[in-house]
Amino acid sequence: MSARKPLGRWITARKVVQIAALLFVIALLIMTRRGGWPPDLVNLLMRLDPLTVLAQSLSSRSFLLGSAVVLLTLLLTVIAGRAWCGWLCPLGTVLDLIPLRKRTLRDKQPAISNSWRSVKYGLLIAILVAALLGNLTLLIFDPLTIFIRTFTTSLWPAADQIVTSLETTLYRVPFLSDPISALDGWLRPAIFPSQPVYYRDAWLFGAVFVGIIALNLIAPRLWCRYLCPLGGLLGWISRGAWLRREVAEECKGCTLCTSVCPTGTIDATQHYVSDPAECTLCLECLDVCPRSTIAFQLHRQLAPRQAYDPSRRQFLAAATLAIGGVALFQSDATRQRVDDHLIRPPGVIENDLLDQCIRCGECVRACPTHGLQPALTQAGLQGVWTPLLVPRLGYCDYSCNACGQVCPVAAIPPLNLDDKRTRVIGKAYLDDNRCIAWADHRDCIVCEEMCPLPEKAIYLEKREFADSAGSTVTVQVPHVERDKCIGCGICEFKCPLNGEAAIRVFVPGAEAAF
Template identity: 40%
Template sequence: MVIRRASQLLFFFLFLLLFLKAEYAGQEVLAWPVDLFFRFDPLLLAVNLLTRSSLVYALLWSLVFVGLTLIFGRFFCGWVCPLGTTLDGFRHLLFKNRTDQGLADRYRRVKYYLLFGLLAAAGFSVNLAGLFDPLCLLYRSITIVLYPALGYGLESLATQAYRWGKPLTYVSEPFYVFLKATILPFKPLVYLMPLFTLGLFVLVVGLEAVDRRFWCRALCPLGALYGLLARFAGLRRLPVKSCPDCGDCQALCKMGAVASESNPGHQAAECQLCLNCLAHCPHNRVSFVWGSRAKRPELDLGRRQVVLALGTGIALAPLLRLGSVARRPGEFLIRPPGAGAEADFLARCVRCGQCMKVCPTNGLQPTLWEAGLDGLYTPRLVPRLGYCEYACNLCSQVCPTSAIPAMDLEVKQSSPLGTAFIDPSRCIVYTEGRGCLVCEEHCPVAPKAIIFHDGQVRDANGQLNTVKLPVVVADRCIGCGVCENKCPVGGAAAIRVKRSLRVEL
């Protein structure tokens, strides 16, 4: 019990630590293996194989957990999974004394159908596993809303204290410096769609009010995958049948795994080896043993339903794809460097949100509908919020599925994300006949992709002024968006990066 809790906390804090370490810290190569949890995620390996993307070798680490699950059962959910720990934590805080409604048991099969549907769709290159993968879900939620909210809250507190001045700052400033050095980001992070993301997260947490570990029991596709393996685990829990004189463990088990009236036998596919029943059995009858020959309970998924799930996945694939194919990538849909063809990128990206977290300029943002329905939560560059830093390739270092492939810096610096276009109806130089050239100043390529020609522009007084008119040399432009980011025109910039014939469609 104590050991299990310690394990949960250990992995949870490791998850958070690796989250914090996904930040530029003076080194071009990140010092920590920040995508560690994702490398050990067999669901991501499965979709990587099914989408027939080039194999990401780091994902083979997940076979370790596959092996361990075949030995011990679905221990991941009870001992490792940071989302599971999060749910346990919130339940202890918010829903301590609620009794289970039993809904999770009734919908237990849904997670398998979801898994099958996701895998079937993956076979047709529609990769939605990341939307439901617990690690991706948690990482994404922390990245997009929880961490920025914490950061913004603490920053504004510190700013308020700073404005009050002494003597408050004697206390607040050292505290702020400490936070800045430890948990706060270098500069406040902001992401699009925070409320939508928060809503989904609250929904997953809120289901705890219905049943303990509702998400894990009824919905989690990774849990389902581990469950399928755990049915054949070497370690077995005895007794398999419920005891006629006592049903304490039925109420105790937060996964509903213990044999009961509705359960013919102990569900190894559900049991997360929390060992609560072992510790609390009043008769000391519970044991976990090796090599038991007791009959394993059937996993009755229903043939029809399985076929239906697979069919839905297969059918959904072209339907969703039709949406994004018909849509074509919008002119402002700028993908991270090296993303390549849009369809390939969508097939590889698992929407974990790590690239958004690590992006030093805060420019990588989640996509809502701009890339079609199957593009939900994929990263895109929004140059007005942050540009692609010329000498940085951190996003490719954290991507667990090589959707943003590792590239030499020289290659990255010559692969266009888009092309900048000047809007002469908004550019200060073209409209007012006054000098500016901020875009040209910041252009990082050598020679610059923004040059200028002397030209004459009539100002409001009718006077002809000779000014330096900025012009984009499209062949040199790599679409990093620093020009759009720095453009002093208010609202949308007068120079914007768009998809162009230089970007693969």
């Protein structure tokens, strides 16, 4: 081979593609909302994810036609191996942008046994076996769902708070007040909501994301090397990838390539070859090689097995753990007793949701009132990070059906607006002991005013009460007609009491709570 050092244009091209892909994903998430981009477009990211498509198909025993775009990812992997991981994955790009440790060309790879690479394969096997048994809980480890959930619940609200604080500070500067007002007038409908957004357990989602980034302190892309189940699936396919890294005989063993490899897959003891299942086509080795002895060429045969590839025993162990875990989830005490406040999106059937929901959080992102929240323990272990409505934080808008439209796997049915308005998701119950009108004998008709139904599910009745002075006062008190109530929760959201509302929405059939 020529001694000419390769140009860095491919490295630049990869970084440009990474940044462009990350910005596109962020734009998709920002526009995942009522009145945003078309559902087929905002669903694109999750439908390109082979792991979620495969697991959801196994669990639901069906394949959605819209998920056929996953063939593009599979085709890319067959041609170029784990190029998705090195060029397109948003989480991988973030890990590259925040290395935490500055590496030099003489740095050695961390002394971590290659056997740890089998962890991601074990997790992959567990996910697929559990999916076959109708459980998708382990998809919380999918890198794309991690990124979407973190952006929705932590990064986006944090960015909103930072921008709001900056605007408030700059607005006090006299000559900046008008430009700041104009900027805010554009930002609020286009990028951020008009009101602050709060998500329960946002700290947990943020902590998981920070933890994955912090692993870079141990090794570059440690998550991708040892833990990512999607990387494991793409790695399996990449054993037959056409485009692979090769090292010529002229290599003098300078070890520069081993130092820069972000996945540590270059083996100095085997003439600096690499495992196609671990190589992300970052091209860093190609760029630093002083003698141009590295090339990427076409192959047709399968790559040889590695010592860390899962053995039959490891496969059986992972499958057994998955089966045991599913059995544990099924016997979870919280699953046997439905939470009185486990209010699901319109049209959802609980068992179907658990079989189909991939925990991506797109419905949570799309909810205009931010009442949809990711569940933690409310639905039991099997329902972790599935969507539920928390009316005290936001209600189900009578004129909105966005959650069903953006769900990439139809776990929330894509109901038209007229159909959605008839779906009962809960029933409102009034606590007379807390209601301002009933308990304090003061006029308050907020819940009745807010009820969006043409035939109100809340009506007012005049009642006479004796006040503290012994005089008679006439007050309008609310009553709930539960046969009309659909459980949208706007009455609970708008109740002016601090803390727990006087009127609360329960799942249908929760009369025993009163």
